[in-house]
Amino acid sequence: MADNSIASKAWYAGPLMGFDTETTGVVPREDRIVQAAVTTAEEDRTWLIDPGVSIDPAAVAIHGITDEKVRTEGTASPEALAEIADSLRKAVDERIPVVVYNAPFDLTLLHYELERHGIPPVDFANLLVVDPLVLDKQMDRYRKGKRKLGMVASHYGVRLSDAHAALADAKCSVELARIIGERFADLADLSPEDLCERQRDWYRKDKERFEAWLRSQGREAQIDTRWPLAL
Template identity: 40%
Template sequence: MRRTLSGPARHQASAQETLIVINRYPGSCGKCRRRVEAGAGQAVNTGGRWSSYHHECAPVRTAPPRGNHRGWHDLPVVGFDIEGTDRQPMDSRIVSAALVYADGTTSNWLIDPGVPIPPDSTAVHGITDEMVRSAGQPPRKALAELGTAISKVIADGTPLVVFCAHYDVTALHTELARHGLPPVEWDRAAIIDPSILHGEVEPRWYDSRQLGDLCRYYQVDLATAHDAESDARAAVDMAVSIAARHERIARTHPDALHQAQVGWYAQQKRNLQEFFDRQGRNETVSLEWPLETKRRR
């Protein structure tokens, strides 16, 4: 099993795992044998032995093999994703959203938020003011449809798969309240968040946790990153891929899995907060999942 470390993380490698950090010392690349300058590559520890590699020469991580066990990953689930105007979910206005159903059908919304879309947000998802003004729905109409559609998924008892659900759930909850629309009953939902599942099954993972990078690890196709439909579909495929590789995840009923993720998320974020504190960074991490009720700094 391989796990990747970056930054200040330290761990004593066992004979069964491979660890990676940025190389602190120069050396000869373990693959091409050319020199790797200090800080310009990776130092890989396999079974207690360190080797240096250029980034492009380093061994590729592979996820554990799929098993033959049964579980919720054999049953229908619905994927959900939004794109917004702000990284803070309580400040974000939704500009696009998608639901991906188990039968392959999708529901998509392009929404005119009624406020300018910041250029840095457009740089991420590619949605411009001109696009939403010409083809977007009024926010109250679109959000009412989206809220109703998600409420039906929950009422039907179908698990809702959402990558980094704290953002999407909190942003939608805030938007519905902002427009005087009925809230979604999130306390009745069974949400499966593959970002939390990954943190639980790979507790020493210190590499990128972005959707695209994790998709590569779990051998999931992400057609267009930061497109709501593509991200929702990839989230479902990743959740299924994790469950197929980890029997204890697959055999946990979605309702119980939802409750377990509340605790897993809180612990994962406590670890992140401790890292921020050690770095002297003035950042506060929310421990609430899936719905945040307090504004983050």
């Protein structure tokens, strides 16, 4: 008799949670979340958040979320962030891998947001993270071109209909994770725990190679190699 339990499935074939944010800027320690989304097979949740500070015009140009929109339609940061943290705590408790494209940005920023508002932290050390950006770079290292979400999605034939909207990006990231997991045999047999450790190592080595290349070009460089949190 076939074993249909979750434990018997490859990580990419079982339950996955997608997570993504849109923000006031690009500095995780300083910037704030203005939109976040969590997606699972059971439900999708999106939060529009009033960060209490102005959104950088460069960020508005990317995601289209304005100060006026968050002030008139958004939820206060503490309330929204507490709900987001609860979603990720559920993933930790139920051992559901969370797919986050370029995880060190979103998760580090979320960590500082929770700290800023006095919200109990997520147990990030036990969060099972899947980062399609890390997987793609490792499995197809020498492919030319940038690795922005939309470009990687196009490469794998994944449709991204509303780029830079948190829910669309989260859904796209989950689909990418499943396709990459299925396509590359080296990933298929890894447990979610082992996959986390491999990604941590792959990310570090990738950043070290890039730093070495920059130095070979006569450029000073010190690149953060920590994944999935850069604290």
